[in-house]
Amino acid sequence: MTKKRNSYPWTFIGLALGVAAVVTACGGPRQNSTESRQMGEEAGEVVIYVSEDRVFAEPVLQEFERRMGLRVKAVYDTEETKSTGLANRLLAEKNRPQADAFWSNEPVRTIMLKRNGVLAPYASPNAAVIPGEFKDPEGYWTGFAVRSRVIVYNTKLVKPTEAPQSMFDLTDARWKGQVAMADPRFGSTSFHAAVLFVVLGDERASKYFSDLRVNDIKIVDGNSVVRQMVSRGEVKIGWTDTDDVLVAKKAGEPVEMVYTDQQGLGVPILPNMVSLIKGGPHPKNGQKLIDYLLSPEVERMLAQSEAGQMPLHTGVEVPPYVRPVGSLKPMTFDYAAPAARVEAVVRRLQGILKL
Numbered sequence: 001m002t003k004k005r006n007s008y009p010w011t012f013i014g015l016a017l018g019v020a021a022v023v024t025a026c027g028g029p030r031q032n033s034t035e036s037r038q039m040g041e042e043a044g045e046v047v048i049y050v051s052e053d054r055v056f057a058e059p060v061l062q063e064f065e066r067r068m069g070l071r072v073k074a075v076y077d078t079e080e081t082k083s084t085g086l087a088n089r090l091l092a093e094k095n096r097p098q099a100d101a102f103w104s105n106e107p108v109r110t111i112m113l114k115r116n117g118v119l120a121p122y123a124s125p126n127a128a129v130i131p132g133e134f135k136d137p138e139g140y141w142t143g144f145a146v147r148s149r150v151i152v153y154n155t156k157l158v159k160p161t162e163a164p165q166s167m168f169d170l171t172d173a174r175w176k177g178q179v180a181m182a183d184p185r186f187g188s189t190s191f192h193a194a195v196l197f198v199v200l201g202d203e204r205a206s207k208y209f210s211d212l213r214v215n216d217i218k219i220v221d222g223n224s225v226v227r228q229m230v231s232r233g234e235v236k237i238g239w240t241d242t243d244d245v246l247v248a249k250k251a252g253e254p255v256e257m258v259y260t261d262q263q264g265l266g267v268p269i270l271p272n273m274v275s276l277i278k279g280g281p282h283p284k285n286g287q288k289l290i291d292y293l294l295s296p297e298v299e300r301m302l303a304q305s306e307a308g309q310m311p312l313h314t315g316v317e318v319p320p321y322v323r324p325v326g327s328l329k330p331m332t333f334d335y336a337a338p339a340a341r342v343e344a345v346v347r348r349l350q351g352i353l354k355l
Contacts, residue, residue, distance in 0.1 A: 045071040046285035047098060049086045052105040052272060056307045063301070064292045070285055075099070084109065084186045090118050090277065097279045100286030103272065103293065106191045110273040111339035114140040120278040122287055126294035130312050134271050143271030144294050145302040145309040146325055149192050150257040150267065152245045153237040154230050164237060166261050171211035180218040180226045180238035185346050185355065188223065188241055188270055194338035194345045195268050199331055209352045219353060231255050241270065243307040246321065250306050259328055266329040
Protein backbone atom coordinates (compact mmCIF):
# COMPACT_ATOMS: atom_id res chain seq x y z
CA MET A 1 0.00 0.00 0.00
CA THR A 2 1.33 3.43 -0.92
CA LYS A 3 1.53 5.56 2.20
CA LYS A 4 1.58 9.37 2.38
CA ARG A 5 3.42 11.72 4.71
CA ASN A 6 2.83 11.65 8.45
CA SER A 7 -0.18 13.72 9.44
CA TYR A 8 -2.84 13.88 12.11
CA PRO A 9 -6.63 13.92 12.54
CA TRP A 10 -8.42 17.19 12.08
CA THR A 11 -9.03 17.76 15.79
CA PHE A 12 -5.37 18.46 16.39
CA ILE A 13 -5.60 22.24 16.35
CA GLY A 14 -1.91 22.70 15.63
CA LEU A 15 -2.56 21.56 12.07
CA ALA A 16 -4.24 24.87 11.44
CA LEU A 17 -1.02 26.72 12.09
CA GLY A 18 0.91 24.53 9.69
CA VAL A 19 -1.55 24.57 6.83
CA ALA A 20 -0.51 26.67 3.88
CA ALA A 21 -3.95 28.20 3.49
CA VAL A 22 -3.40 30.94 0.98
CA VAL A 23 -5.10 34.30 1.46
CA THR A 24 -6.25 35.46 -1.93
CA ALA A 25 -8.84 37.73 -3.44
CA CYS A 26 -10.74 37.98 -4.94
CA GLY A 27 -8.61 40.35 -2.51
CA GLY A 28 -5.12 40.79 -1.16
CA PRO A 29 -3.65 40.60 2.35
CA ARG A 30 -6.58 41.07 4.73
CA GLN A 31 -6.74 43.64 7.50
CA ASN A 32 -7.03 42.35 11.04
CA SER A 33 -10.41 41.90 12.70
CA THR A 34 -9.93 44.87 15.04
CA GLU A 35 -9.54 47.22 12.09
CA SER A 36 -12.56 45.68 10.40
CA ARG A 37 -14.73 46.09 13.47
CA GLN A 38 -13.62 49.71 13.85
CA MET A 39 -14.89 50.27 10.31
CA GLY A 40 -18.23 48.68 11.30
CA GLU A 41 -20.49 46.11 9.70
CA GLU A 42 -20.99 48.16 6.58
CA ALA A 43 -17.29 48.16 5.63
CA GLY A 44 -17.06 47.30 1.96
CA GLU A 45 -15.62 43.82 2.36
CA VAL A 46 -16.47 40.31 3.40
CA VAL A 47 -14.12 37.48 4.44
CA ILE A 48 -14.90 33.87 3.54
CA TYR A 49 -12.96 30.67 4.17
CA VAL A 50 -13.38 28.28 1.23
CA SER A 51 -12.64 24.57 0.95
CA GLU A 52 -14.28 24.29 -2.47
CA ASP A 53 -11.64 24.14 -5.22
CA ARG A 54 -10.48 27.64 -6.01
CA VAL A 55 -10.89 27.16 -9.76
CA PHE A 56 -14.64 26.70 -9.22
CA ALA A 57 -15.20 29.07 -6.30
CA GLU A 58 -13.26 32.10 -7.48
CA PRO A 59 -15.45 32.96 -10.52
CA VAL A 60 -18.52 32.80 -8.26
CA LEU A 61 -16.98 35.15 -5.71
CA GLN A 62 -15.77 37.54 -8.42
CA GLU A 63 -19.33 37.75 -9.79
CA PHE A 64 -20.57 38.59 -6.29
CA GLU A 65 -18.00 41.39 -6.11
CA ARG A 66 -19.16 42.73 -9.45
CA ARG A 67 -22.82 42.66 -8.51
CA MET A 68 -22.64 43.88 -4.93
CA GLY A 69 -19.64 46.20 -4.96
CA LEU A 70 -18.18 44.41 -1.94
CA ARG A 71 -14.58 43.26 -1.82
CA VAL A 72 -14.30 39.52 -1.16
CA LYS A 73 -11.28 38.28 0.75
CA ALA A 74 -11.10 34.51 0.36
CA VAL A 75 -8.89 32.02 2.19
CA TYR A 76 -8.59 28.72 0.33
CA ASP A 77 -7.64 25.35 1.81
CA THR A 78 -4.94 23.03 0.46
CA GLU A 79 -5.62 19.91 -1.62
CA GLU A 80 -4.09 17.61 1.01
CA THR A 81 -6.17 18.89 3.95
CA LYS A 82 -9.41 19.80 2.16
CA SER A 83 -11.81 21.43 4.67
CA THR A 84 -9.84 19.98 7.60
CA GLY A 85 -7.25 22.77 7.71
CA LEU A 86 -9.77 25.59 7.55
CA ALA A 87 -12.02 23.92 10.11
CA ASN A 88 -9.05 23.81 12.50
CA ARG A 89 -8.30 27.44 11.74
CA LEU A 90 -11.88 28.46 12.51
CA LEU A 91 -11.70 26.58 15.79
CA ALA A 92 -8.43 28.27 16.68
CA GLU A 93 -9.99 31.68 15.90
CA LYS A 94 -13.22 30.99 17.79
CA ASN A 95 -12.64 33.69 20.40
CA ARG A 96 -11.43 36.20 17.81
CA PRO A 97 -13.13 35.36 14.51
CA GLN A 98 -11.45 36.53 11.33
CA ALA A 99 -14.00 35.17 8.83
CA ASP A 100 -17.60 36.07 8.13
CA ALA A 101 -18.63 32.88 6.33
CA PHE A 102 -17.43 29.34 5.63
CA TRP A 103 -17.99 27.62 2.28
CA SER A 104 -17.24 23.94 2.79
CA ASN A 105 -17.28 21.32 0.04
CA GLU A 106 -18.27 18.50 2.43
CA PRO A 107 -20.60 18.26 5.43
CA VAL A 108 -18.61 16.81 8.32
CA ARG A 109 -16.51 19.81 9.37
CA THR A 110 -19.40 22.26 9.06
CA ILE A 111 -21.50 20.19 11.46
CA MET A 112 -18.54 19.82 13.82
CA LEU A 113 -18.07 23.59 13.82
CA LYS A 114 -21.72 23.99 14.77
CA ARG A 115 -21.24 21.61 17.72
CA ASN A 116 -18.21 23.61 18.83
CA GLY A 117 -20.05 26.93 18.84
CA VAL A 118 -18.20 28.47 15.88
CA LEU A 119 -21.27 29.10 13.70
CA ALA A 120 -24.22 31.47 14.00
CA PRO A 121 -27.73 30.63 12.76
CA TYR A 122 -28.92 32.44 9.65
CA ALA A 123 -32.07 31.58 7.69
CA SER A 124 -31.39 32.91 4.20
CA PRO A 125 -34.50 33.65 2.11
CA ASN A 126 -32.91 31.55 -0.65
CA ALA A 127 -32.77 28.53 1.66
CA ALA A 128 -36.55 28.18 1.72
CA VAL A 129 -36.71 26.03 -1.42
CA ILE A 130 -33.71 23.83 -0.56
CA PRO A 131 -34.92 20.30 0.39
CA GLY A 132 -35.00 19.75 4.13
CA GLU A 133 -32.38 17.00 4.16
CA PHE A 134 -29.84 19.50 2.84
CA LYS A 135 -30.18 22.16 5.53
CA ASP A 136 -29.85 22.42 9.27
CA PRO A 137 -33.25 22.71 10.99
CA GLU A 138 -31.79 25.38 13.28
CA GLY A 139 -30.34 27.39 10.40
CA TYR A 140 -26.63 26.88 11.12
CA TRP A 141 -25.83 25.61 7.62
CA THR A 142 -27.46 25.23 4.23
CA GLY A 143 -26.44 22.91 1.40
CA PHE A 144 -26.28 23.71 -2.30
CA ALA A 145 -24.73 22.37 -5.53
CA VAL A 146 -24.10 18.72 -4.68
CA ARG A 147 -21.51 16.18 -5.82
CA SER A 148 -21.37 12.42 -5.49
CA ARG A 149 -18.66 9.95 -4.62
CA VAL A 150 -17.96 7.71 -7.62
CA ILE A 151 -15.60 5.06 -8.93
CA VAL A 152 -13.37 6.41 -11.71
CA TYR A 153 -11.78 3.99 -14.17
CA ASN A 154 -9.33 4.16 -17.09
CA THR A 155 -11.29 3.47 -20.29
CA LYS A 156 -8.19 2.14 -22.06
CA LEU A 157 -7.60 -0.45 -19.37
CA VAL A 158 -11.12 -1.29 -18.20
CA LYS A 159 -14.13 -2.00 -20.41
CA PRO A 160 -17.43 -0.43 -19.32
CA THR A 161 -18.93 -3.90 -18.92
CA GLU A 162 -16.06 -4.84 -16.59
CA ALA A 163 -16.02 -1.69 -14.45
CA PRO A 164 -16.91 -2.20 -10.79
CA GLN A 165 -20.56 -1.44 -10.09
CA SER A 166 -20.35 -1.75 -6.32
CA MET A 167 -17.93 -0.44 -3.72
CA PHE A 168 -17.54 -4.04 -2.56
CA ASP A 169 -16.11 -5.01 -5.95
CA LEU A 170 -12.94 -3.09 -5.07
CA THR A 171 -11.93 -5.80 -2.59
CA ASP A 172 -11.92 -8.44 -5.35
CA ALA A 173 -8.49 -9.94 -6.05
CA ARG A 174 -8.75 -8.96 -9.75
CA TRP A 175 -8.19 -5.33 -8.64
CA LYS A 176 -5.29 -6.07 -6.30
CA GLY A 177 -2.85 -3.13 -6.41
CA GLN A 178 -5.04 -1.34 -8.97
CA VAL A 179 -7.20 0.89 -6.73
CA ALA A 180 -6.33 4.37 -5.40
CA MET A 181 -8.06 6.41 -2.70
CA ALA A 182 -7.35 9.79 -1.11
CA ASP A 183 -6.24 9.80 2.52
CA PRO A 184 -9.44 9.11 4.50
CA ARG A 185 -8.42 11.47 7.28
CA PHE A 186 -9.24 14.49 5.14
CA GLY A 187 -11.87 16.09 2.93
CA SER A 188 -14.64 14.22 1.13
CA THR A 189 -12.91 10.86 1.67
CA SER A 190 -13.15 11.25 5.45
CA PHE A 191 -16.83 12.03 5.04
CA HIS A 192 -17.23 8.95 2.83
CA ALA A 193 -15.44 6.75 5.37
CA ALA A 194 -17.54 8.05 8.26
CA VAL A 195 -20.71 7.47 6.25
CA LEU A 196 -19.73 3.84 5.65
CA PHE A 197 -19.25 3.28 9.38
CA VAL A 198 -22.70 4.79 10.00
CA VAL A 199 -24.45 2.84 7.23
CA LEU A 200 -22.62 -0.50 7.54
CA GLY A 201 -21.84 -0.51 11.24
CA ASP A 202 -18.39 -0.71 12.81
CA GLU A 203 -17.69 -4.39 12.25
CA ARG A 204 -18.66 -4.53 8.60
CA ALA A 205 -17.02 -1.19 7.74
CA SER A 206 -13.80 -2.16 9.51
CA LYS A 207 -13.67 -5.39 7.56
CA TYR A 208 -14.27 -3.50 4.31
CA PHE A 209 -11.30 -1.20 4.85
CA SER A 210 -9.18 -4.10 6.07
CA ASP A 211 -10.03 -5.97 2.87
CA LEU A 212 -9.04 -2.90 0.83
CA ARG A 213 -5.66 -2.84 2.57
CA VAL A 214 -5.14 -6.57 1.93
CA ASN A 215 -5.94 -5.80 -1.70
CA ASP A 216 -3.06 -3.27 -1.69
CA ILE A 217 -5.11 -0.08 -2.07
CA LYS A 218 -2.98 3.01 -2.77
CA ILE A 219 -3.51 5.87 -0.30
CA VAL A 220 -2.58 9.21 -1.91
CA ASP A 221 -2.68 12.94 -1.22
CA GLY A 222 -6.07 13.91 -2.65
CA ASN A 223 -8.92 13.14 -5.02
CA SER A 224 -7.21 14.92 -7.91
CA VAL A 225 -4.18 12.68 -7.41
CA VAL A 226 -6.47 9.63 -7.60
CA ARG A 227 -7.87 10.88 -10.89
CA GLN A 228 -4.42 11.61 -12.29
CA MET A 229 -3.14 8.15 -11.39
CA VAL A 230 -6.13 6.52 -13.08
CA SER A 231 -5.80 8.73 -16.15
CA ARG A 232 -2.08 7.89 -16.51
CA GLY A 233 -2.76 4.18 -16.06
CA GLU A 234 -0.75 3.90 -12.84
CA VAL A 235 -3.84 2.25 -11.38
CA LYS A 236 -6.98 1.14 -13.19
CA ILE A 237 -9.64 2.46 -10.83
CA GLY A 238 -10.12 4.73 -7.83
CA TRP A 239 -12.51 6.43 -5.44
CA THR A 240 -13.03 10.14 -6.15
CA ASP A 241 -15.71 12.83 -6.60
CA THR A 242 -17.82 13.59 -9.66
CA ASP A 243 -16.21 16.99 -10.25
CA ASP A 244 -12.72 15.47 -10.51
CA VAL A 245 -13.91 13.05 -13.18
CA LEU A 246 -15.81 15.70 -15.17
CA VAL A 247 -12.75 17.97 -15.26
CA ALA A 248 -10.68 15.06 -16.57
CA LYS A 249 -13.26 14.10 -19.20
CA LYS A 250 -13.45 17.67 -20.48
CA ALA A 251 -9.66 17.64 -20.80
CA GLY A 252 -9.87 14.52 -22.98
CA GLU A 253 -8.43 12.14 -20.41
CA PRO A 254 -9.40 8.45 -20.82
CA VAL A 255 -11.63 8.19 -17.76
CA GLU A 256 -15.25 7.38 -16.99
CA MET A 257 -17.19 7.02 -13.76
CA VAL A 258 -19.66 4.70 -12.08
CA TYR A 259 -22.32 5.82 -9.62
CA THR A 260 -21.99 2.77 -7.41
CA ASP A 261 -24.52 0.51 -5.73
CA GLN A 262 -27.55 1.90 -7.53
CA GLN A 263 -29.30 -1.43 -6.89
CA GLY A 264 -28.13 -1.55 -3.26
CA LEU A 265 -26.77 0.93 -0.73
CA GLY A 266 -26.70 3.88 -3.11
CA VAL A 267 -24.03 6.58 -3.37
CA PRO A 268 -22.98 9.22 -0.82
CA ILE A 269 -24.18 12.70 -1.84
CA LEU A 270 -21.98 15.62 -0.80
CA PRO A 271 -23.54 19.08 -0.77
CA ASN A 272 -21.52 22.24 -0.60
CA MET A 273 -22.41 23.95 2.67
CA VAL A 274 -22.34 27.60 3.62
CA SER A 275 -22.49 28.99 7.16
CA LEU A 276 -22.28 32.30 8.98
CA ILE A 277 -19.41 32.61 11.47
CA LYS A 278 -20.40 33.64 14.99
CA GLY A 279 -18.93 37.05 15.83
CA GLY A 280 -17.42 37.59 12.38
CA PRO A 281 -16.21 41.10 11.54
CA HIS A 282 -18.83 41.83 8.84
CA PRO A 283 -21.99 39.85 9.69
CA LYS A 284 -24.38 41.72 7.40
CA ASN A 285 -22.02 41.35 4.46
CA GLY A 286 -21.60 37.69 5.38
CA GLN A 287 -25.36 37.26 5.15
CA LYS A 288 -25.41 38.95 1.74
CA LEU A 289 -22.74 36.57 0.49
CA ILE A 290 -24.63 33.55 1.86
CA ASP A 291 -27.82 34.73 0.12
CA TYR A 292 -25.89 34.92 -3.14
CA LEU A 293 -24.26 31.48 -2.77
CA LEU A 294 -27.70 29.94 -2.18
CA SER A 295 -29.19 31.50 -5.31
CA PRO A 296 -30.21 29.57 -8.44
CA GLU A 297 -27.67 31.68 -10.38
CA VAL A 298 -24.76 30.24 -8.40
CA GLU A 299 -26.04 26.69 -8.78
CA ARG A 300 -26.29 27.33 -12.52
CA MET A 301 -22.69 28.58 -12.60
CA LEU A 302 -21.44 25.52 -10.72
CA ALA A 303 -23.47 23.14 -12.89
CA GLN A 304 -22.14 24.70 -16.09
CA SER A 305 -18.55 24.87 -14.84
CA GLU A 306 -16.12 21.99 -15.23
CA ALA A 307 -17.23 20.87 -11.76
CA GLY A 308 -20.66 19.89 -13.12
CA GLN A 309 -22.25 20.10 -9.70
CA MET A 310 -25.89 19.09 -9.34
CA PRO A 311 -28.31 21.89 -8.37
CA LEU A 312 -30.83 21.62 -5.56
CA HIS A 313 -33.04 24.43 -6.90
CA THR A 314 -35.64 23.09 -9.32
CA GLY A 315 -35.65 24.49 -12.84
CA VAL A 316 -31.90 25.22 -13.03
CA GLU A 317 -30.61 24.31 -16.49
CA VAL A 318 -27.79 21.79 -16.47
CA PRO A 319 -25.50 20.52 -19.24
CA PRO A 320 -26.25 17.02 -20.58
CA TYR A 321 -23.30 15.51 -18.71
CA VAL A 322 -24.69 16.60 -15.32
CA ARG A 323 -26.98 14.05 -13.67
CA PRO A 324 -30.02 15.49 -11.91
CA VAL A 325 -29.65 14.68 -8.23
CA GLY A 326 -33.10 13.09 -8.29
CA SER A 327 -31.89 10.50 -10.82
CA LEU A 328 -29.50 8.94 -8.31
CA LYS A 329 -30.15 6.52 -5.50
CA PRO A 330 -28.43 8.13 -2.51
CA MET A 331 -27.25 6.44 0.65
CA THR A 332 -29.74 7.13 3.43
CA PHE A 333 -28.36 8.78 6.57
CA ASP A 334 -28.54 11.96 8.64
CA TYR A 335 -25.55 14.22 7.94
CA ALA A 336 -25.09 14.73 11.67
CA ALA A 337 -24.38 11.01 12.15
CA PRO A 338 -21.08 10.78 10.19
CA ALA A 339 -20.04 14.15 11.62
CA ALA A 340 -20.37 12.70 15.10
CA ARG A 341 -18.32 9.63 14.15
CA VAL A 342 -15.52 11.02 12.02
CA GLU A 343 -12.91 11.42 14.78
CA ALA A 344 -13.40 7.86 15.99
CA VAL A 345 -13.41 6.58 12.40
CA VAL A 346 -10.14 8.39 11.63
CA ARG A 347 -8.48 6.83 14.68
CA ARG A 348 -9.72 3.39 13.69
CA LEU A 349 -8.59 3.77 10.06
CA GLN A 350 -5.13 4.87 11.13
CA GLY A 351 -4.70 1.40 12.58
CA ILE A 352 -6.49 -0.53 9.84
CA LEU A 353 -4.74 1.21 6.95
CA LYS A 354 -1.43 1.81 8.78
CA LEU A 355 -1.57 5.57 8.18
